[in-house]
Amino acid sequence: MTEPEWNALSVPADLPEVVDEITYQRVIENAGATWDYFPGHFDPDYAQSQGNPTIYVNTMHLAGFADRIATDWAGPRSRVVRRSMRLTGSIYAGDTMIGRGRIVAKRCDTSVDPPRYLVDLRIEVRNQHDALCCPVDITLQLPPPR
Numbered sequence: 001m002t003e004p005e006w007n008a009l010s011v012p013a014d015l016p017e018v019v020d021e022i023t024y025q026r027v028i029e030n031a032g033a034t035w036d037y038f039p040g041h042f043d044p045d046y047a048q049s050q051g052n053p054t055i056y057v058n059t060m061h062l063a064g065f066a067d068r069i070a071t072d073w074a075g076p077r078s079r080v081v082r083r084s085m086r087l088t089g090s091i092y093a094g095d096t097m098i099g100r101g102r103i104v105a106k107r108c109d110t111s112v113d114p115p116r117y118l119v120d121l122r123i124e125v126r127n128q129h130d131a132l133c134c135p136v137d138i139t140l141q142l143p144p145p146r
Helices: 022-032 044-049 059-074
Strands: 018-021 079-087 096-109 116-126 130-144
Touching: 018 059, 022 059, 059 079, 059 096, 059 116, 059 130
Parallel strands: none
Antiparallel strands: 018 096, 079 130, 096 116, 116 130
8 A cells, every 4th residue: 555645645636435335243243342232233123113224333333434434545654633524324234335535635734843744534425325324524644745
């Protein structure tokens, strides 16, 4: 993997699309791993009683997926310094989760020493029907230019 070079970054620019198949097992394991025992994440009958077709991924699953899109593109020396997300729909067991990202800004924060090289991303998490389920704004800190 090649890390993006700060000076060569174009704004705007698209990030590679990431696709993830969401199985029942993954929904349940992720909820358990994050200690999220809300029944909508593991009990299909409960989820259906609440008007959902089946169990659905939790918020931390969506946040982790958005972070993955960002850091898979930026490389292991990047780090998420800000994330803002809004839930507009659900990703259900059996769905395909699709993430698309775009560079929307870059800036050098000189208020700290050493300066921070920041990139703002807009990520959209959608399902296989192209329904927007979770828009996410992420700011990454990248390594300083070479």
